[in-house]
Every structure is written in C-alpha cells, then in structure tokens.
Amino acid sequence: MPIVSPEFVNYVPYILKGALWTFSLTFGGLGLGFLIGVPIAVGQAYGGKIVKTLLDVYVWFFRGVPLIVLLFLFYWGVFPLVFGVKLSALLTSIIVLGLRSGAYQSQIFRGAIESIEEGQMLAARAIGMTKAQAIIHIILPQALRIAIPGWTNEYAILLKDSAICFTLGVLETLNRTRYVVIATGEALIPYIFAGIMFIIYTYGGTKLFNIIYEKVQIPGLIKSGGM
Amino acid sequence: MGKDAVLRVEDLHKSYGKLKVLKGVSFEIRRGETKVIAGPSGVGKSTLLRCINLLTKPDKGRIWLEDVEITKPGININKIRQRIGFVFQEFNLFHHLKVIDNVMIGLTKVKKLPKDEAFRRAKEALLAVYITEDLWYKYPAQLSGGQKQRVAIARALAMDPVIILYDEPTSALDPQLVGEVLQVMKELAKKGVTSLVVTHEIGFALEVADELMFMYDGKIIERGPPKEVVFNPRHEITKKFFEKVGRLYGERR
Numbered sequence: 155m156p157i158v159s160p161e162f163v164n165y166v167p168y169i170l171k172g173a174l175w176t177f178s179l180t181f182g183g184l185g186l187g188f189l190i191g192v193p194i195a196v197g198q199a200y201g202g203k204i205v206k207t208l209l210d211v212y213v214w215f216f217r218g219v220p221l222i223v224l225l226f227l228f229y230w231g232v233f234p235l236v237f238g239v240k241l242s243a244l245l246t247s248i249i250v251l252g253l254r255s256g257a258y259q260s261q262i263f264r265g266a267i268e269s270i271e272e273g274q275m276l277a278a279r280a281i282g283m284t285k286a287q288a289i290i291h292i293i294l295p296q297a298l299r300i301a302i303p304g305w306t307n308e309y310a311i312l313l314k315d316s317a318i319c320f321t322l323g324v325l326e327t328l329n330r331t332r333y334v335v336i337a338t339g340e341a342l343i344p345y346i347f348a349g350i351m352f353i354i355y356t357y358g359g360t361k362l363f364n365i366i367y368e369k370v371q372i373p374g375l376i377k378s379g380g381m
Numbered sequence: 382m383g384k385d386a387v388l389r390v391e392d393l394h395k396s397y398g399k400l401k402v403l404k405g406v407s408f409e410i411r412r413g414e415t416k417v418i419a420g421p422s423g424v425g426k427s428t429l430l431r432c433i434n435l436l437t438k439p440d441k442g443r444i445w446l447e448d449v450e451i452t453k454p455g456i457n458i459n460k461i462r463q464r465i466g467f468v469f470q471e472f473n474l475f476h477h478l479k480v481i482d483n484v485m486i487g488l489t490k491v492k493k494l495p496k497d498e499a500f501r502r503a504k505e506a507l508l509a510v511y512i513t514e515d516l517w518y519k520y521p522a523q524l525s526g527g528q529k530q531r532v533a534i535a536r537a538l539a540m541d542p543v544i545i546l547y548d549e550p551t552s553a554l555d556p557q558l559v560g561e562v563l564q565v566m567k568e569l570a571k572k573g574v575t576s577l578v579v580t581h582e583i584g585f586a587l588e589v590a591d592e593l594m595f596m597y598d599g600k601i602i603e604r605g606p607p608k609e610v611v612f613n614p615r616h617e618i619t620k621k622f623f624e625k626v627g628r629l630y631g632e633r634r
Contacts, residue, residue: 276436277473277533281487281540282463291490295477374522375476 162343165334169347172327176355179247179316179326184309186252191259192298196289198260199267209260216257221318224250229322243322251319255312262304266297299370306363310356317352327351385412386445387543387575388433393442395428402428403439404599410544410577415570417586417607418579420596421622426579427470429596430546433577434465447543463491466537466545470552472529474521474536480507481517484536492540506539507532510565527558531565538569545569547578581626583611595619 194213197205216224229246233239241249270293278288320329331348335341389409395402402425410416418426431437433444435451435458443452451461474483481503488499507517510531521529530550537545547566551559563585570576570589578585586593586607593607595614603610603619611627614620 273469273471273473274475277467277469277475279436279459280434280462280465280467280469281536282459282461282491283487284459287490291486292475292477299477372477372522373520 161338162334162340162347165338165344166347169327169330169334169344169351172325172330173351173355175244175324175326176313176316178244179251179319179324180309180313180355180359182248183251183255183312183316186248187255187259187308187312188305190252190256192263192294194256194260195263195267195297196294198264200285200289213257213260216254221250221254221315222321224254225319225322243319243324247316247319247322247324251312251316255308258311259305259308262301262308263297265304266301267293269300270296296375299367299372299375302363302367302370306360306367309359309363313356313359314352386410387412387414387447388577389445390429390433391443391445393429393432393444394440395425395432395437396440402599403432403442405442406596406599406601407442408594408601408604410575412543412575413573414591415576415578415589416592416594417590418577418594418596418601419581419583419586419622419626424596425599426596427548430467430548430577430579433546434462434467436467459491463487463540464543466534466540466542468530468533468537468545468547468550470549472521472526472533472553474529474533476521479518479520480512480524480532483521483532484539487536487540502539502541503535506535509538509569510535511561525558526554527561530554530562534562534565534569538574544575544577547576547580549579549581551580551582583607583623583626587611595622 194209197209201209219227225247228250229241229243233241233246274292274296275288278292279285283291316326317328319326320332323329327348331344334344338344386409391407393403393406406425406429408416418429420426428437432439435444439452443450445451446461446464449456449461451458475486478486481500484503484506485496485499488494488502489496492499494502504517507513512528512531512535516524516528516532521532524532534545534550550566551562554562559582563582566576566578567585567589578590580586590607592604593610594601595603595610595616597616597618603614603616610619611623614623
C-alpha cells in the first residue's frame with residue numbers, strides 16, 4: 155500500500171485555503187491582543203494600586219487557564235449565557251485568542267516600558283507634558299519599537315495556538331487536514347504537510363516582523379532602552 | 382518678595398523616609414540673574430532643583446514663580462513647568478526623536494503652536510546653542526555628549542522659560558566637551574537668561590554668577606559674590622570644598 159494516495163494531491167488546495175482562516179485567527183488575535191495589551195501594560199506600569207490589582211487578576215486568569223478551556227467556556231458559556239449572543243466559531247475564537255494574547259502581550263509591553271530609563275519621563279514632564287502626553291508621545295513610541303522582537307515571538311506562538319480552534323469547528327489549516335485524513339484514509343502525509351505549512355507561515359511572518367523591526371529602528375534606542 | 386524676583390524659594394524641606402535631604406532652604410533670583418549652587422555630593426542640590434519645578438514634591442516650604450505661588454494646592458503644575466526650563470545631567474533627550482523634533486515637541490504638543498511657528502522657534506534655539514543645520518535631522522545617539530547637552534539646552538530655551546534650572550549639566554561629559562557647554566551657558570547668562578545652576582565648575586561661577594550659594598547638609602550655609610565665597614569663605618567646610626574642586630577643575634576655565 156503506498157503511503158501517499160494520489161488522491162491527496164487533489165486536496166492540497168483545500169488545505170492551503172485554510173491559511174485564510176489560520177491568518178484570520180492569528181492576526182485577529184494579535185491585533186485584539188495589541189489593543190488590550192498596551193493599555194494593560196500602561197496601567198500596570200503607571201496605574202494605582204487598585205488598577206494594578208485588577209489588571210493582575212486579568213493577566214493571571216488568561217495566562218492560567220488553558221486555551222481550549224477558554225474556547226469552550228466562551229463559546230458555550232460566556233457568550234450565549236452571560237451576554238446572550240451566539241457568536242460564530244471564528245469570531246469567538248478570534249476574541250478568545252485576543253483576550254488571552256492581550257494578557258501575554260501586556261507583559262511584553264510592560265517589560266519594554268520598564269526598560270526605558272526614568273529620565274525620559276522626567277524630561278517629558280519637565281517641559282510641561284501631562285503624564286498621559288508623556289506616555290503617548292515619549293514612552294510608547296520607544297517601548298513599542300523595543301517590544302517588536304517579543305511581539306514577533308507572540309505571533310509565532312499565536313499562529314500555532316490557532317490550530318486549537320479546530321475544536322470549535324473553525325475551518326483552519328488543521329481542521330481541513332483532519333477532514334482530508336478522513337476522506338483519504340491516510341494520516342502521515344497530510345499531517346506532515348500541515349506541519350510544513352505551519353513552519354512556512356511561522357517563518358514568513360517572523361521574517362516580515364524582522365523587516366518591520368529593522369525599518370522602524372532608531373540609532374541607539376535599543377542600547378539605551380536597556381535591551 | 383523682591384520686585385523683579387522671578388523665583389523665590391522659602392524654607393524648603395524634603396525628606397525621604399528618615400533621611401532629611403533639605404532642611405530649610407530659602408533664596409530668590411531676580412530677572413536676568415544667574416546663581417550657582419555648589420556643594421559636595423548628596424547634600425540635596427539636585428533635590429532642591431527638582432523641588433523647584435515640582436518633579437519632586439517638597440514636604441514643607443513655599444515657592445513662587447514670578448507672582449504665582451506654585452506650591453499652593455490646586456495649581457496646574459503642567460502649566461508652570463512649561464515656564465521653567467530644566468537641563469539634566471544625563472541630557473535625557475528623547476531617543477526616538479531627531480534633534481529638531483526634540484526641540485519642537487514641547488512647542489507643538491504642550492504649547493500647541495502651529496508646526497511652522499514651532500520650527501522657527503526651534504531653529505532659533507538650536508542656533509543659539511550652535512547646533513547647526515547639519516545636525517538637526519540626526520538622532521541623539523548620533524551626537525557627542527556636548528552636542529546632546531546643547532540640544533537639551535535648546536529644548537529648554539525654545540519653550541521661552543522665565544528661568545532655566547541646570548542640574549550638573551557638565552558632570553556626565555568627557556572633559557574635552559565641557560567647555561562648549563559652559564560657553565553656551567555663559568552666553569545665555571550674559572544675554573540675560575535667568576539661570577540657576579548646580580555645578581562644580583568654579584570658573585563658570587566666577588565668570589557669570591551673581592551669587593554663589595554653598596550647600597551643605599540640606600542647607601545653604603554660605604552665600605555671596607562668587608569671588609568671596611570661593612577665595613574667602615567663612616566656613617571651614619566651604620574652604621575645604623573649594624580647595625578640593627579647585628585642584629580638580631582649577632586648570633580649566
């Protein structure tokens with residue numbers, strides 16, 4: 155019995171199309187996580203005690219609960235029962251990935267913010283900026299640049315985590331591969347193929363972020379930023 | 382309060398926990414004057430400067446900027462700080478901004494000036510500290526220490542402050558770069574920019590300061606015309622200090 159059924163070749167485009175879903179999950183989660191992570195990081199770095207504690211609880215929750223549990227909890231619990239809405243599997247997955255990634259990203263951004271020497275904030279305040287102005291115009295433009303390598307790593311992690319969303323039926327790369335395995339009756343080549351696709355997506359995205367990182371770099375920033 | 386006093390400090394106290402850093406400091410500066418504060422490390426000189434623009438909150442005592450008491454509760458400190466220039470020992474230029482933007486950002490974001498007006502003022506300030514156009518589009522990391530500090534002075538100057546506070550502005554510089562910064566500071570002082578300078582550079586004090594205040598143990602223990610304080614001090618501590626820094630800095634002007 156041959157390992158590769160000639161049939162598999164016909165399914166390749168079907169699996170490749172999963173990239174659309176895989177990237178929707180990854181970039182959706184990454185983007186939402188960014189919108190959540192940056193304010194959390196700012197709150198943790200500059201907020202009062204109560205704010206910090208609340209944010210700690212958020213981070214602690216989303217970092218502590220397995221992704222698959224979060225997916226089930228939100229898809230069958232939180233959205234329908236608490237908020238009374240039935241969201242699609244894709245949308246639920248993006249939101250859950252984003253909420254969770256926000257917790258992780260906040261720690262990347264917080265580290266970057268804290269690596270910026272105190273003098274930057276002092277100088278900003280000394281020319282009359284409010285704390286908020288200083289954060290927006292001085293701290294974040296530096297911190298976000300410093301955070302790109304950590305953020306690239308988050309992309310790589312999120313990309314692979316997105317595969318778990320097959321459990322809700324999202325037609326991403328892994329789920330499609332599973333269907334092909336069922337249809338063709340052979341498992342080895344399809345899964346190897348899926349694995350290779352994930353490697354390529356990881357490599358390609360990482361490369362892209364590295365280019366962006368180089369593009370927005372400023373002489374001396376990383377060195378003085380303490381990384 | 383003296384009629385033209387730009388800054389008046391009255392009985393300033395500051396402690397960090399049990400450590401009393403300022404134990405009642407009072408002085409005033411009139412428009413156009415330059416005063417120098419000297420003294421050994423750790424006697425509260427930097428704390429004093431930071432209290433004046435309220436980067437550090439004093440525990441007790443009052444501060445007036447022109448005729449406004451800035452230590453009064455409810456005062457908008459951001460408005461006050463726009464009018465007090467501050468030059469740090471470590472320059473603290475904004476790393477992610479080019480030279481011109483370092484000087485412009487306070488004008489556009491804080492003073493809300495239109496871009497062209499901000500640019501015109503930044504240009505003027507940079508030229509006043511001899512930062513020429515070839516350096517305007519470089520990042521801070523591409524400048525020498527002396528250039529960085531001059532840009533930092535321009536950043537303060539561009540805001541059109543009523544006074545500039547200098548916190549040991551030459552202490553982080555390589556010796557051969559100190560001169561260019563002092564030169565700029567002297568010129569500004571002679572042009573009538575009111576200045577309060579914490580420094581060990583006796584030459585600067587002797588040449589341009591209207592008064593030299595010697596700080597020790599959280600207080601100003603001696604003050605007067607620089608020549609008198611340096612060459613004819615009343616206190617033993619003052620005498621020892623200036624003998625020591627004289628040996629270190631004496632050969633340099």
